[in-house]
Amino acid sequence: MTVLAAINVEAVVIFAIVLSITLGVTYWASKRMTGASTFYAAGRQITGLQNGLAISGDYLSAASFLGIAGLIFLYGFDGFLYSIGFLVAFLTVMFLLAERMRNAGKYTIADVLSFRLRERPARTAAALGTLAVAAFYLIAQMVGAGVLIQALVGIDFSIAVALTGAFMLCYVIFGGMLATTWVQIIKAVLLMAGILVMSIFVLETVGFNPIALFDDAEANTTAESTFSLAPGAFLSSPIDTVSLGLALVLGTAGLPHILMRFFTVPNARAARSSVVWAMFFIGGFYLLTTFIGFGARSVMGEAGVEAAGTGGNLAAPNLALELGGGAGTFGGDLFLAVIAGVAFATILAVVAGLVLSASGAVAHDIWSSIIRKGRDSEKEEVVVAKIAAASIGVIAILIAVIGGEGLNVSFMVGLAFAIAASANFPALVLALTWRRFNTVGAVCGVVLGVVSAILLIVVSPKVWPGADSDTGSPIGWTLANPGIVSIPLGFLGCILGTLLSTERANERSFHELYVRSETGLGAEKALH
Amino acid sequence: MADHDRSTIDWEAIERSPEFQELVHRRRAFVIPCTVFFLSWYLGFILLCAYAPDFMGESVYQGLTVGYCLALTQFLMVFVLGLWYLSKADKEFDPLAERAIAAHSDDAPQPGTRRAQEVRS
Numbered sequence: 001m002t003v004l005a006a007i008n009v010e011a012v013v014i015f016a017i018v019l020s021i022t023l024g025v026t027y028w029a030s031k032r033m034t035g036a037s038t039f040y041a042a043g044r045q046i047t048g049l050q051n052g053l054a055i056s057g058d059y060l061s062a063a064s065f066l067g068i069a070g071l072i073f074l075y076g077f078d079g080f081l082y083s084i085g086f087l088v089a090f091l092t093v094m095f096l097l098a099e100r101m102r103n104a105g106k107y108t109i110a111d112v113l114s115f116r117l118r119e120r121p122a123r124t125a126a127a128l129g130t131l132a133v134a135a136f137y138l139i140a141q142m143v144g145a146g147v148l149i150q151a152l153v154g155i156d157f158s159i160a161v162a163l164t165g166a167f168m169l170c171y172v173i174f175g176g177m178l179a180t181t182w183v184q185i186i187k188a189v190l191l192m193a194g195i196l197v198m199s200i201f202v203l204e205t206v207g208f209n210p211i212a213l214f215d216d217a218e219a220n221t222t223a224e225s226t227f228s229l230a231p232g233a234f235l236s237s238p239i240d241t242v243s244l245g246l247a248l249v250l251g252t253a254g255l256p257h258i259l260m261r262f263f264t265v266p267n268a269r270a271a272r273s274s275v276v277w278a279m280f281f282i283g284g285f286y287l288l289t290t291f292i293g294f295g296a297r298s299v300m301g302e303a304g305v306e307a308a309g310t311g312g313n314l315a316a317p318n319l320a321l322e323l324g325g326g327a328g329t330f331g332g333d334l335f336l337a338v339i340a341g342v343a344f345a346t347i348l349a350v351v352a353g354l355v356l357s358a359s360g361a362v363a364h365d366i367w368s369s370i371i372r373k374g375r376d377s378e379k380e381e382v383v384v385a386k387i388a389a390a391s392i393g394v395i396a397i398l399i400a401v402i403g404g405e406g407l408n409v410s411f412m413v414g415l416a417f418a419i420a421a422s423a424n425f426p427a428l429v430l431a432l433t434w435r436r437f438n439t440v441g442a443v444c445g446v447v448l449g450v451v452s453a454i455l456l457i458v459v460s461p462k463v464w465p466g467a468d469s470d471t472g473s474p475i476g477w478t479l480a481n482p483g484i485v486s487i488p489l490g491f492l493g494c495i496l497g498t499l500l501s502t503e504r505a506n507e508r509s510f511h512e513l514y515v516r517s518e519t520g521l522g523a524e525k526a527l528h
Numbered sequence: 529m530a531d532h533d534r535s536t537i538d539w540e541a542i543e544r545s546p547e548f549q550e551l552v553h554r555r556r557a558f559v560i561p562c563t564v565f566f567l568s569w570y571l572g573f574i575l576l577c578a579y580a581p582d583f584m585g586e587s588v589y590q591g592l593t594v595g596y597c598l599a600l601t602q603f604l605m606v607f608v609l610g611l612w613y614l615s616k617a618d619k620e621f622d623p624l625a626e627r628a629i630a631a632h633s634d635d636a637p638q639p640g641t642r643r644a645q646e647v648r649s
């Protein structure tokens with residue numbers, strides 16, 4: 001193993017603690033694996049509070065923690081804009097999908113579509129939507145993991161990515177959803193505790209007066225500083241801001257790894273309470289993130305910009321170092337190591353959830369339902385799911401290692417949210433509520449949503465930073481976030497496909513889906 | 529609740545039942561206005577950030593800006609709507625759903641459920 005000279009011993013110890021706890025949980029979970037229901041849905045025995053924590057653990061990625069704190073440090077208010085979108089999105093999830101998913105679904109979002117639509121095309125479309133979102137999100141998280149661990153611990157990028165991937169696969173393959181859930185719960189608790197302690201340290205520097213923090217932050221800017229208490233410093237194009245806002249608030253309701261969490265609770269009531277728990281955890285977390293971001297600006301000022309790296313990702317760890325007593329002190333190194341350990345746990349929990357949802361799409365939707373037409377045994381499906389998880393994990397590791405640090409993480413996360421909002425969200429909502437919706441509509445909507453989101457991102461100025469035109473985009477496209485165009489296109493595809501096709505919707509199964517999703521009659525039971 | 533066999537349940541009859549219709553209407557009467565409200569309040573905030581950054585950057589009190597205060601109202605909105613829906617669903621929607629199932633499933637008809645409905649409404 002090539003180890004860089006500047007390896008951080010405290011961080012390695014904390015990483016080892018995080019890993020041994022999560023591996024212990026995985027061992028415990030592996031003893032309780034009984035079949036597909038345990039593997040995909042933890043036997044549907046997770047309580048509302050536990051699931052609320054697990055949703056927070058599944059949702060709050062390193063981008064939410066280090067990324068948003070960094071954006072606030074660099075640009076001020078605009079970083080906070082992301083948090084608002086990420087949080088309000090849970091109202092969309094609660095009002096439109098959470099309980100209905102629990103009542104109507106089994107293991108994957110394709111279950112809900114194929115309930116009333118022709119199974120093979122509907123499942124294929126849903127699996128396409130799930131895999132597209134999971135792939136981009138997963139690669140982004142892996143690259144982020146490599147960059148962070150390299151910077152924080154001193155391990156080489158490729159080794160850091162491979163290690164993250166190996167542990168992620170270990171949780172998923174040996175412990176399934178049960179282990180993944182508890183890894184997410186542990187991570188959520190660590191993350192909340194970490195950010196709470198850090199916020200208290202920050203607030204202590206200003207005598208526990210948050211407003212003084214804003215004043216200090218603004219006073220700590222120079223003429224060339226990008227920081228502003230007003231919006232527009234980072235998101236300078238108004239129409240792009242609106243487009244991003246739309247993708248954030250609707251995209252969460254189409255993220256397969258988040259929706260999958262609703263299959264792990266015993267009933268709709270628990271699904272509902274878990275969303276509200278998640279709202280409080282996630283909301284509280286994002287409020288505290290502003291203290292970290294503004295605190296980093298107020299403590300480190302413009303001098304800390306260079307050390308914060310691309311996107312300001314290292315602003316929070318550097319702030320921890322300062323608050324603990326500065327570089328070279330035991331307190332500083334320890335605080336930095338703790339925050340690095342929290343960031344590591346954060347990444348592990350998110351990637352495990354993503355791989356699990358992708359393996360469900362491959363094994364449950366494509367293999368079991370489409371290729372084997374339901375003739376396979378439950379045991380076979382679980383084996384295929386594990387093989388799928390391993391393959392997806394290895395491919396993601398390889399892409400992250402080959403693409404290296406140069407892969408644009410924020411572009412891939414943006415793409416994942418855009419696809420989720422433009423493809424998965426319209427198809428799911430219409431399948432659950434629109435009586436006339438049919439298979440052609442679902443396939444058209446998902447395909448149009450996925451293709452338009454990818455194409456518009458590919459031609460966006462973020463991907464073509466060349467100087468040969470004003471925007472860099474080869475066709476002069478100026479929008480960096482495709483949501484404002486691709487979300488309406490996704491809905492349009494669903495609606496036009498339905499209205500223009502001669503296919504008659506299967507009325508009978510709509511009655512069943514409708515009653516079942518509203519009342520929970522006939523819903524999948526918890527294991528006892 | 530007994531284990532229901534999907535094929536023996538008369539889904540259409542449940543859907544037509546007054547209990548189910550009332551459940552759906554009441555839930556919609558709550559969820560649709562709430563959804564319209566939260567999306568408008570959120571998109572209004574985003575539009576202000578996008579097109580009126582100077583207004584959002586104005587100070588309310590020292591470093592506390594209009595934008596930050598409006599952002600806090602978004603947090604408040606999420607918490608209040610979340611808790612409100614939770615209590616509404618527990619008190620109102622869940623009992624209605626149970627009645628809709630009980631009155632029309634393949635279980636023995638449960639006396640009193642329909643009458644309870646009439647008395648209450």
